[in-house]
Amino acid sequence: MNRIIEIQELRRTFQVGSEQVHALKGISFFINEGEFVSIMGTSGSGKSTLLNILGCLDRPTSGEYFIDGTAASKRTKDELSTLRNRKIGFVFQSYNLLARTSALENVELPLLYNSAIPSKERRERALHALEQVGLQDRLHHMPNQLSGGQQQRVAIARALVNDPVILLADEATGNLDTRTSYEIMSLFQKLNAEGKTIAFVTHEPDIAIFTSRTVQLRDGHIVRDAPVTPKAAAESLAALPVDVDF
Amino acid sequence: MNLFNLLRIAYRALIRNKTRALLTMLGIIIGIASVIAMVSLGQSSSKSINDQISSTGTNLIMVMRQNQRQGGVNIGSANVQSLKEEDVTAIMRKAKYISMASPVISASGQLVSGSNNWPGTIQGGNTSLLVIRKYEVASGTMFTEPDVRAAAKVCLVGQTVADNLFSNGENPVGQTIRFGRIPFKIIGVLASKGQNQMGQDQDDIVVAPYTTVQKRILAITYIHMIMASAMSEDVAPQALNEVEGIMREQHKLKAGQDNDFQVRSQQEMLKMMNSVTGFLTVLLAAIASISLVVGGIGIMNIMYVTVTERTKEIGLRMSIGAHNKDILLQFLCESIILSLVGGVIGIIFGLILSYAASAALGWPYMVSTTAVGLSFVVCAATGIFFGWYPAKKAAALDPINALRYE
Structure with missing residues (x-):
């Protein structure tokens, strides 16, 4: 199996005033292609730091990081940018869509930073990504004309459009109600079933149950890394009482 | 990207x-x-x-009197009598780049016609003065060479003068006006030119033969100014030098001696x-x-x-x-x-x-x-x-x- 992510003895130390804060204290794990991993932990556990490094937004103090076979731990800022553009799809808690910009243009955005893609292909890929998340009839809607769940779907389409090796979701259901959260998790499960590798950072155990493996962080160490039998989000959705939204 | x-x-x-x-x-x-x-x-x-400025003629060249000092006293230019009729004749005879030249003598005074009067300046010149200054005769005629020789008491008036002296609208041509005690017969009215760039009314003018102004009004032997026309605008600078040379020769100035006159061209004004x-x-x-x-x-x-x-x-x-x-x-x-x-x-x-x-x-x-x-x-x-x-x-x-x- 293809190792999408491999980290070895990863450490990240921050200098806060005169004190050194060790956010990650030497962790190692890997994610294979097609896995749906939830990274769990309370605030201060180091999961955000780990996500930043996995997302090539930050560099480790020491240790190795390989993404899709490429060493990413000692890259320049520009090289990291290119890695993010080609290999990673981010989904954020607050969607981070550009305001007053249509769904289609929002989804096209990552491809604008890849000059190898001509505008016709860019448009086609954006349309395809929006189809994948079920928003083919909302192409020209502005974010403020979309519900929270729909906005998150646009954000997921944006993360998919560059065909990344891994989707990194950061509390992607944190701003959504239960029903919509389940809908989004169901979408992630569908994408995973289609072969997408997903790392899902969350602190909510009832969201993590939809993933197939849980990595638990505490105080900069991995305290648990176990496969779980994922619950189907569609079933949970069906089991919700109808009036739960009201 | x-x-x-x-x-x-x-x-x-x-x-x-x-x-x-x-x-x-x-x-x-x-x-x-x-x-x-x-x-x-x-x-x-x-x-x-x-x-x-072009409408007043960029080929206009003026020779004016120079301020002079005599024994440490600056006597100004008004009393300088250095310009003579002969200078004009010499310029006309010798200069290659000059087409016309006229002596100019001015006299100010009250113009009277019947019960109307108007403070005016009579400008005396020869028959080419109007052409040099780009004036045209609207009605009547310009005075002639015999008029100049005879110091005839004839004149042409500008529109402003005509309007003020003949306020009831009668035709000024043929009328007689007085300048001081001297009666002048109006033989023509000048076409209106409006104000010049300095805001002066160019129609507030009376033109008469210079001999008349020189002998009958002022009783002087010199002239105030020479106005000349260069052949064309292009040769105006050469004409300027030429006139200066002729004037120096005429006034018998030795090399190194200052001019006792000034030569000005309209082009300088323009600049x-x-x-x-x-x-x-x-x-x-x-x-x-x-x-x-x-x-x-x-x-x-x-x-x-x-x-x-x-x-x-x-x-x-x-x-x-x-x-x-x-x-x-x-x-x-x-x-x-x-x-x-x-x-x-x-x-x-x-x-x-x-x-x-x-x-x-x-x-x-x-x-x-x-x-x-x-x-x-x-x-x-x-x-x-x-x-x-x-x-x-x-x-x-x-x-x-x-x-x-x-």
């Missing part, structure tokens, strides 16, 4: 905030419009002055006026360009605020793969687009403004292509200069912090 994508990104970012973009551009629009209007109007005014209007144009343009600088600072200000306001957007762009350089270029592009579009609108406004103003003032409409071209360059430079700092600031943001920014 290719340029096309960059422009698309910058354009989309601007179009998302049309009102803000427009307000930001306003400073540049006003700045460029005022610079264009000022430069155009400056050129219009100097063109208008040029036209007026002087042009330097004045040129200076004014530069001054006004300089003042207007202050507003351009203020407009540029406006762009910088907005772009600076924008960077803070759009921190999250910048973080997102970085997270999906924008290089620092891409962010820098995007913000730089935005400010250049703002200033260039503002500049184009400003140029259009400036041209409309200067057209309206020159139409209202009756000046010829001048479009300064240099000013338009320069404005464009200045706009681009403004965009780059004032956009650089905010763009730099945006590009230096850390993606992690920018994404978390609330």
Whole structure:
């Protein structure tokens, strides 16, 4: 199996005033292609730091990081940018869509930073990504004309459009109600079933149950890394009482 | 990243905030419009002055008396008697570049006709004076050579004089007016010329044979001034030198000795006026360009605020793969687009403004292509200069912090 992510003895130390804060204290794990991993932990556990490094937004103090076979731990800022553009799809808690910009243009955005893609292909890929998340009839809607769940779907389409090796979701259901959260998790499960590798950072155990493996962080160490039998989000959705939204 | 994508990104970012973009551009629009209007109007005014001076004849050459000192006393030019009729004859005989020359003698006094009177100046000249000074006879005739020889008491009056002396509208030609105690018969009325560039009424004039003014009114033997016409405008400088040479010879001045006369051409006058209007144009343009600088600072200000306001957007762009350089270029592009579009609108406004103003003032409409071209360059430079700092600031943001920014 293809190792999408491999980290070895990863450490990240921050200098806060005169004190050194060790956010990650030497962790190692890997994610294979097609896995749906939830990274769990309370605030201060180091999961955000780990996500930043996995997302090539930050560099480790020491240790190795390989993404899709490429060493990413000692890259320049520009090289990291290119890695993010080609290999990673981010989904954020607050969607981070550009305001007053249509769904289609929002989804096209990552491809604008890849000059190898001509505008016709860019448009086609954006349309395809929006189809994948079920928003083919909302192409020209502005974010403020979309519900929270729909906005998150646009954000997921944006993360998919560059065909990344891994989707990194950061509390992607944190701003959504239960029903919509389940809908989004169901979408992630569908994408995973289609072969997408997903790392899902969350602190909510009832969201993590939809993933197939849980990595638990505490105080900069991995305290648990176990496969779980994922619950189907569609079933949970069906089991919700109808009036739960009201 | 290719340029096309960059422009698309910058354009989309601007179009998302049309009102803000427009307000930001306003400073540049006003700045460029005022610079264009000022430069155009400056050129219009100097063109208008040029036209007026040309209408009095740019080939006009004047020989005037020079201030003189006698024993340490400056006796001014009025009492200098150095210019003579013979000088005119000599110029006419010897000068190759001069087509006509006339002695000029002026006398001021009260003009009386019946119960009307008017303070006027009689200008005495020979038969070519009107041609040299570009006057035309509207009705009646010019005096003749025999009139000059006989010091005939005839004159031609300008429109202003005619209107004031003959207020009931009778035909001045054939009437007799008095200048002091001397009666003059009016044989012609001059065509109106309006005001000259100094605001003097060119129609407030009476023209008579110089012999009449010299002998009958002033009783002098010298003349006040010589007016001559160069063959053409092009040879006016040569004509000027030639006249000076003839005059020095005529006055038997040795080499190294100062002239006892002054030679002036209308072209010199033109140069002087042009330097004045040129200076004014530069001054006004300089003042207007202050507003351009203020407009540029406006762009910088907005772009600076924008960077803070759009921190999250910048973080997102970085997270999906924008290089620092891409962010820098995007913000730089935005400010250049703002200033260039503002500049184009400003140029259009400036041209409309200067057209309206020159139409209202009756000046010829001048479009300064240099000013338009320069404005464009200045706009681009403004965009780059004032956009650089905010763009730099945006590009230096850390993606992690920018994404978390609330």
